Amino acid sequence: MDTPLIAFIGAGNMAASIVGGLLESGYPAGRIRAADPFEQSLARIGELGPVATGTDNNAAVDGADVIILAVKPQIMGEVCQALAPALAGSGALVISIAAGITIDSLRGWLGQATPIVRCMPNTPALVGCGATGLYATDDVSEQQRAHATQILEAVGLVEWVGAEIDLDAVIAVSGSGPAYFFLFMEAMIEHGERLGLDRDTATRLAQQTALGAARMALENDVDVVELRRRVTSPGGTTQAAIESFEAAGLRRIVQDAMQAAVDRAAEMAREMG
Numbered sequence: 001m002d003t004p005l006i007a008f009i010g011a012g013n014m015a016a017s018i019v020g021g022l023l024e025s026g027y028p029a030g031r032i033r034a035a036d037p038f039e040q041s042l043a044r045i046g047e048l049g050p051v052a053t054g055t056d057n058n059a060a061v062d063g064a065d066v067i068i069l070a071v072k073p074q075i076m077g078e079v080c081q082a083l084a085p086a087l088a089g090s091g092a093l094v095i096s097i098a099a100g101i102t103i104d105s106l107r108g109w110l111g112q113a114t115p116i117v118r119c120m121p122n123t124p125a126l127v128g129c130g131a132t133g134l135y136a137t138d139d140v141s142e143q144q145r146a147h148a149t150q151i152l153e154a155v156g157l158v159e160w161v162g163a164e165i166d167l168d169a170v171i172a173v174s175g176s177g178p179a180y181f182f183l184f185m186e187a188m189i190e191h192g193e194r195l196g197l198d199r200d201t202a203t204r205l206a207q208q209t210a211l212g213a214a215r216m217a218l219e220n221d222v223d224v225v226e227l228r229r230r231v232t233s234p235g236g237t238t239q240a241a242i243e244s245f246e247a248a249g250l251r252r253i254v255q256d257a258m259q260a261a262v263d264r265a266a267e268m269a270r271e272m273g
């Protein structure tokens with residue numbers, strides 16, 4: 001695999017996790033740059049390895065093969081417009097990780113001829129267990145797609161989607177998904193306490209159970225329906241709990257929550273376009 005020169009614009013949490021993953025996977029620090037107006041963000045990136053850091057976005061993208069836009073959605077327009085002259089005609093790949101910023105908006109700010117990969121990572125990238133959905137415009141070359149895969153794979157699983165709209169589904173499943181599991185764990189821990197466990201014990205049991213269930217789902221070639229069936233002894237405690245969930249409409253609750261995430265993604269695209 002070749003080593004494109006990568007420039008991160010915005011060096012916050014997501015950028016730091018990707019830089020950390022790249023360095024851990026053996027990517028040369030000399031092929032990575034990061035720009036951010038906040039010295040604190042740059043210092044944290046600097047602690048990960050000898051990456052070139054600075055406060056000048058234009059200097060960071062000069063000669064770069066891949067530019068990763070890792071600023072908050074609200075300032076993306078301003079940041080892109082300021083970068084447009086430096087990127088014009090460069091052919092460099094632009095990867096945006098911002099939620100709710102469409103390719104149309106990015107092209108409006110950067111120029112119609114910009115090859116763009118829009119992606120939706122998630123925060124488990126911070127621990128190398130991310131899940132990222134990616135979509136490429138038609139003018140992104142095979143080599144550039146391979147670069148995007150290589151970069152995001154440094155922090156976890158990568159799944160390409162065939163249409164930009166699919167990224168809204170990715171947001172609903174994996175982008176926002178970690179928070180659903182955290183909420184579920186929060187509820188389990190709270191009630192574990194009410195049932196008489198101390199908070200630390202309830203927390204450790206819930207954490208390990210989430211990890212164990214995720215690993216079984218990943219490592220078994222049987223699907224989650226069958227895995228659930230195997231825990232559920234007929235007439236036993238799990239059956240009682242599952243019937244309670246179903247009677248309370250858990251599937252509808254999940255469906256409504258995911259639809260709310262999709263609706264909000266569409267709304268954000270309108271607000272920030």
Ligand SMILES: NC(=O)C1=CN([C@@H]2O[C@H](COP(=O)(O)OP(=O)(O)OC[C@H]3O[C@@H](n4cnc5c(N)ncnc54)[C@H](O)[C@@H]3O)[C@@H](O)[C@H]2O)C=CC1
Nearest residue numbers: 010011012013014036038041070071072073097098099121
């Ligand atoms: N946190 C999450 O769960 C996920 C976040 N994202 C996206 O990742 C992007 C970054 O999010 P985080 O890393 O969580 O945010 P963050 O706030 O940690 O990082 C953003 C960085 O941008 C810097 N910045 C501000 N103005 C700048 C400018 N003019 N030029 C260059 N850098 C500038 C800030 O100093 C900060 O270090 C966002 O667009 C967000 O939508 C995507 C998927 C999941």
Ligand SMILES: O=C(O)[C@@H]1CCC=N1
Nearest residue numbers: 099122171174175176
């Ligand atoms: O909540 C959000 O808007 C972002 C996108 C996915 C995760 N965090």
